[in-house]
Structure formats: C-alpha cells, structure tokens
Amino acid sequence: MTKDMKFYLKLFSSTFYLSAFTFGGGYVIIPLMKKKFVDEYQWIEEKEILDLTAIAQSTPGAMAVNAAILIGYRMAGILGAVITILGTILPPLIILTVISLAYSAFIENQIVKLILRGMQAGVAAVVIDVSLTMILGVLKGKKIIPIMVMVGAFVATFLLDINVVYIILASGLIGAISIIKFNKKSGEKS
Amino acid sequence: MIYLELFWSFFQVGLFSFGGGYAAMPLIQNQIVDKNGWLTMSEFADVITISQMTPGPIGINSATFVGTRIAGLPGAIVATMGNITPSCIIVLILAFLYYKYRGLSTIQGILQGLRPAVVALIASAGLSLTTVALWSEETITYKMADIDLIAVTILVLSLFILRKWKTNPIYVMAGAGILGLCFYSFL
Structure with a gap:
C-alpha cells in the first residue's frame, strides 16, 4: 500500500468518522472498526482486531483512544498513531467545547433526547450483530478450549461482574498453558 | 499554574x-x-x-x-x-x-486464549447496552411489563437490516435516531 497524502487523509477521516459515532461506551468502536478496516478497506484481519482489542482493553485509558492508537501504529507507525489519535479526540473535543458553552439548553432539549433514545437501540443492534458473527466464528472452529474460554469469560463478566483485567489475564494464561502442553505432546511423539 | x-x-x-x-x-x-x-x-x-x-x-x-x-x-x-x-x-x-x-508460539497461545474472551466481552457489552435501551427508566427492572416497545421495534429492525444487508452500521444508528424521534413524538 502506498502511504501517500491520500492514505493519511483516509486514515484520519475514517477514525474521525468512527469516533463521532461512538455512542454508548468504548466497546462500540470495535464493531465499527471491524466493519471499516477489516470488511470495507481490508487493511487488517479479523484475528488482529481481536488481538488489538485485548491490548486496548488491558491498558488504562479510554478504549476508543487505545484502539485508535493501535490501528494507527499498525498502519503507519508513530505518525499513523498521531493521526488516528487526532481523528479520535477531535469529535468529542469539538462537541463538548460547544456543549459546555450552552449545556443546560442541550440537556433539556426534547428533540435531542428522543433522537438519542432511538440511537441507543440502534447502537445495541450494531454490537449484537458483530457479536453474533464473532460468536459463530468461535463455534465453527469446533475446538473445545476456545468455546469454554468464551463461555467462561461471558459468565465472569456479565453475571459475576469480575474485573476485565483479570479475565484477560486468565484467558491469556489458559491459552499459554494449552499451547505449551500441545507442544510437549507433539514433541514426545516425534 | x-x-x-x-x-x-x-x-x-x-x-x-x-x-x-x-x-x-x-x-x-x-x-x-x-x-x-x-x-x-x-x-x-x-x-x-x-x-x-x-x-x-x-x-x-x-x-x-x-x-x-x-x-x-x-x-x-x-x-x-x-x-x-x-x-x-x-x-x-x-x-x-x-x-x-506475535510469531512466538507462547504468544500465539496467549492470543488464542484471548480472542474468544474478547468476543465474550464484546457480547456482554452488547447485552448491557440492550438492557439500557429496552428499559429506558431510571432502574432496569427486567420486567416484561416495563419494556419499551418502541425501543424493541427499533432494535429488532436495526438488527434485521444489519444481518440481512450488512448495511453500514453508522447509517443504521442514524436511522435509529430518526425513527426514535418520529416514534416517540407521535406515538
């Protein structure tokens, strides 16, 4: 891929656009990034998006910013990261600057309220859609350990409310142990 | 300073x-x-x-x-x-x-363990967002009687469109906002 002005502009405008639509918490940016960078531009693979999500989640700070840094770095090194950071922080910076000047009028506005209530349902649908695709992907692999990790992580986070950092650490550990065991087994055979 | x-x-x-x-x-x-x-x-x-x-x-x-x-x-x-x-x-x-x-086999193992867990985290966030959207009151009661039927309609419709035509999620979200404005103000 040629990294000309057009490429950097595309990188900036796509992160700007995604950030402007990340309603409802950091996780919403992941499905949007997957659609944009994996499905539409085919810049990166789906597997890589999941790895980058794990990194973004296990580091402090806002998920959307962390994910943007990772995409930018992946595409064009430090310069890429700077561009995607700018693209991600500009929409909230602009919107909040405007709102902070007239915020009571904004909060009380009935039209804004109704639009946002409708959007909440739309956002939920977007995240469910991408989750379904990914869950089916794991199930189709027909491997017992990933399926168990997925179910276990879901129970731990949704039902037991365990801190995600522990969930990430534990599942990484399970993955490391299973590959070390697998390597030993294949080593003994040969 | x-x-x-x-x-x-x-x-x-x-x-x-x-x-x-x-x-x-x-x-x-x-x-x-x-x-x-x-x-x-x-x-x-x-x-x-x-x-x-x-x-x-x-x-x-x-x-x-x-x-x-x-x-x-x-x-x-x-x-x-x-x-x-x-x-x-x-x-x-x-x-x-x-x-x-990431080419090292141990790192590969760790990443293979992480991927399904991340899928679960995203799914869990999706469910939380769904409950917030469907029970728009201050407290989420999980009672069928308190469910916001307009939100259910918008959510099901959005999900159908996304699954069927793989529409750009941003258009779906914007459309959901417009539907919200129409439904909530006229129904």
Whole structure:
C-alpha cells in the first residue's frame, strides 16, 4: 500500500468518522472498526482486531483512544498513531467545547433526547450483530478450549461482574498453558 | 499554574482508569470535584449525562468540559492531552512488543486464549447496552411489563437490516435516531 497524502487523509477521516459515532461506551468502536478496516478497506484481519482489542482493553485509558492508537501504529507507525489519535479526540473535543458553552439548553432539549433514545437501540443492534458473527466464528472452529474460554469469560463478566483485567489475564494464561502442553505432546511423539 | 494542574489531574485519570468509562467515573469525580473543586457534584452529574448523550469517551468528554470552564479552549486541549498521554505511552510500547513477538508460539497461545474472551466481552457489552435501551427508566427492572416497545421495534429492525444487508452500521444508528424521534413524538 502506498502511504501517500491520500492514505493519511483516509486514515484520519475514517477514525474521525468512527469516533463521532461512538455512542454508548468504548466497546462500540470495535464493531465499527471491524466493519471499516477489516470488511470495507481490508487493511487488517479479523484475528488482529481481536488481538488489538485485548491490548486496548488491558491498558488504562479510554478504549476508543487505545484502539485508535493501535490501528494507527499498525498502519503507519508513530505518525499513523498521531493521526488516528487526532481523528479520535477531535469529535468529542469539538462537541463538548460547544456543549459546555450552552449545556443546560442541550440537556433539556426534547428533540435531542428522543433522537438519542432511538440511537441507543440502534447502537445495541450494531454490537449484537458483530457479536453474533464473532460468536459463530468461535463455534465453527469446533475446538473445545476456545468455546469454554468464551463461555467462561461471558459468565465472569456479565453475571459475576469480575474485573476485565483479570479475565484477560486468565484467558491469556489458559491459552499459554494449552499451547505449551500441545507442544510437549507433539514433541514426545516425534 | 492552572494548565499544569489540569494536565496532571487528567493524566492521573487516564493512567488509572482500567475497564471502560464507568470505571473512570469515580476517578474523575475524585480529581475534579473532591480534590480540586473545579466542578460541583451536580455539575459533575451533568457531565456524566452529557457524556452518555454524546459520542466519545467519558474521560475526554469531562476533560474538555472542565478544561473549557476553567481555562477556555487551551484548557480543554491541555486536559485532553493529559488524559490520553498515559494511554499513548503504554499502548505504543505494547503495540511494538505485539508486532515484534506475535510469531512466538507462547504468544500465539496467549492470543488464542484471548480472542474468544474478547468476543465474550464484546457480547456482554452488547447485552448491557440492550438492557439500557429496552428499559429506558431510571432502574432496569427486567420486567416484561416495563419494556419499551418502541425501543424493541427499533432494535429488532436495526438488527434485521444489519444481518440481512450488512448495511453500514453508522447509517443504521442514524436511522435509529430518526425513527426514535418520529416514534416517540407521535406515538
């Protein structure tokens, strides 16, 4: 891929656009990034998006910013990261600057309220859609350990409310142990 | 030096907020209400409401809001920079290590363990968002009688469109907002 002005502009405008639509918490940016960078531009693979999500989640700070840094770095090194950071922080910076000047009028506005209530349902649908695709992907692999990790992580986070950092650490550990065991087994055979 | 104070306060918020926006809330409150008295508690509650109604991470939203009130646009920029600086440093180091060592078999194993867990985390966030959208009252009751039927309609319709035609999610979200405005005001 040629990294000309057009490429950097595309990188900036796509992160700007995604950030402007990340309603409802950091996780919403992941499905949007997957659609944009994996499905539409085919810049990166789906597997890589999941790895980058794990990194973004296990580091402090806002998920959307962390994910943007990772995409930018992946595409064009430090310069890429700077561009995607700018693209991600500009929409909230602009919107909040405007709102902070007239915020009571904004909060009380009935039209804004109704639009946002409708959007909440739309956002939920977007995240469910991408989750379904990914869950089916794991199930189709027909491997017992990933399926168990997925179910276990879901129970731990949704039902037991365990801190995600522990969930990430534990599942990484399970993955490391299973590959070390697998390597030993294949080593003994040969 | 107000810029330095803003930077440092939001640097700490950025450094210690693990696990999403809601985890950052008490930290932000501690810095801007309790320690520095930049906002009153009720102003802080407004910032939270605004954050939920607008795109963007809560850390950056509150940094911008507080920064603007305390020191205008430069204040907003300085506070936002403070908020993202810890992420930038830590994430870039991890990104470097990831691309350097991801070929190693142990790292491969770790990543294979992480991927299904991340899928579960995203699915769980999706369910939480669904409950918030469907029970729009202050408290989520999980009772069928309290469910918001308009929200159910919009959600099912959006999901159908996404699955069937793989439509750009941003159009679906914008469409859901317009439907929300029409349905809630006329029904």
